Amino acid sequence: MFSVTPVNHQFDGEIQQKIDCKTKPLGALGRLEPLALQVAQVLGATCPTIKQPKLLVFAGDHGIASAGVSIAPSEVTTQMVLNFLHGGAAINVFCAQAGFEMEVIDCGIAHPVTGHEALIDQRLGAGTRAFHLEAAMSASCVEQGFAMAKARVALHHDNGTNLIAFGEMGIGNTSSAAAIMAALLPVDVAACVGRGTGIDSETLQRKQALITQAIQLHQGQLNTPQQILAALGGFEIVQMTGAMLAAAELKMLILVDGFIATAAALLAVTIAPAARDYMIFAHQSDEAGHQLMLQHLQAEPLLQLEMRLGEGTGAALALPLVRAAAAFYNEMASLQDVGIAI
Ligand SMILES: O=C(O)c1ccc[n+]([C@@H]2O[C@H](COP(=O)([O-])O)[C@@H](O)[C@H]2O)c1
Numbered sequence: 001m002f003s004v005t006p007v008n009h010q011f012d013g014e015i016q017q018k019i020d021c022k023t024k025p026l027g028a029l030g031r032l033e034p035l036a037l038q039v040a041q042v043l044g045a046t047c048p049t050i051k052q053p054k055l056l057v058f059a060g061d062h063g064i065a066s067a068g069v070s071i072a073p074s075e076v077t078t079q080m081v082l083n084f085l086h087g088g089a090a091i092n093v094f095c096a097q098a099g100f101e102m103e104v105i106d107c108g109i110a111h112p113v114t115g116h117e118a119l120i121d122q123r124l125g126a127g128t129r130a131f132h133l134e135a136a137m138s139a140s141c142v143e144q145g146f147a148m149a150k151a152r153v154a155l156h157h158d159n160g161t162n163l164i165a166f167g168e169m170g171i172g173n174t175s176s177a178a179a180i181m182a183a184l185l186p187v188d189v190a191a192c193v194g195r196g197t198g199i200d201s202e203t204l205q206r207k208q209a210l211i212t213q214a215i216q217l218h219q220g221q222l223n224t225p226q227q228i229l230a231a232l233g234g235f236e237i238v239q240m241t242g243a244m245l246a247a248a249e250l251k252m253l254i255l256v257d258g259f260i261a262t263a264a265a266l267l268a269v270t271i272a273p274a275a276r277d278y279m280i281f282a283h284q285s286d287e288a289g290h291q292l293m294l295q296h297l298q299a300e301p302l303l304q305l306e307m308r309l310g311e312g313t314g315a316a317l318a319l320p321l322v323r324a325a326a327a328f329y330n331e332m333a334s335l336q337d338v339g340i341a342i
């Protein structure tokens with residue numbers, strides 16, 4: 001379904017030379033320099049420019065939420081979707097600041113909302129099934145989610161967007177992301193499970209026990225990323241994975257937010273390793289497993305602000321840094337231009 005090719009390394013030498021010749025000591029722009037290299041690899045070495053950046057908030061509900069793994073009930077997912085549509089959430093504020101156009105996609109919240117034209121309907125159901133008792137969804141649901149996400153990304157690409165940021169909303173989705181992490185990586189469940197929205201220690205123990213139970217229940221059916229998604233996933237995680245693969249296929253920049261978006265990135269990279277070339281990791285979340293997940297992706301996030309909100313907030317805050325990397329690459333004078341000999 002996805003055919004992702006690695007970035008072109010043909011011009012790496014020229015791009016690096018251009019970065020090194022800017023009016024600064026060698027390497028003095030620190031991590032903005034490899035970021036500029038990546039931006040130029042993906043968007044072109046001549047004058048890489050971020051165009052019509054979009055931030056997509058993928059919303060979905062989780063059956064596991066009714067087992068008491070969050071501070072909030074599933075109703076809050078719908079309430080927050082309405083908040084996004086009315087412009088009142090953190091992500092609305094940060095998108096407006098950063099110059100992101102924001103889109104909210106209903107991937108399958110439990111209580112659908114009507115009468116909002118701006119809400120994109122890509123529903124796969126009314127929340128997943130509780131994955132500690134049965135598979136979260138069917139295999140065909142995963143494929144359907146991939147197809148819908150791919151079509152949406154293609155539409156944005158056709159309209160001129162060349163950077164997509166990934167955020168999400170879904171009560172219970174840190175449980176799903178932690179279970180996916182435990183299924184994909186050679187790490188203990190305990191290293192994957194965190195406090196999500198801010199649960200107490202007793203709830204954390206229950207969450208860990210339910211995820212351990214789920215991994216045992218689905219053992220033998222966790223052999224591919226698609227199987228892992230069907231067993232343990234969420235509708236929003238399925239669609240983020242598909243959308244990331246589609247964006248990589250179309251050679252767009254992918255800006256990844258926090259713990260749950262990174263779980264989707266991990267799935268996408270497992271399906272198509274070349275997708276990693278297109279990914280920029282925005283922010284290291286305070287969620288316990290995120291650092292380890294990033295390590296496995298060999299990702300150094302741009303920001304570390306101790307946030308644990310999701311929605312795409314870290315990605316929105318990181319966009320100015322990505323713009324700055326492209327701008328210095330395109331606009332700074334060279335040492336030669338100004339006659340500096342060092
Ligand atoms: O992205 C993150 O790093 C992150 C870390 C902790 C919580 N969240 C958000 O909180 C919700 C999931 O938390 P929970 O406790 O309900 O699993 C979901 O809506 C996420 O957007 C997000």
Ligand SMILES: Cc1cc2nc[nH]c2cc1C
Pocket residue numbers: 072076080168169170197309310311
């Ligand atoms: C209020 C609230 C806002 C959120 N935004 C993302 N996840 C969230 C979880 C809660 C509970």
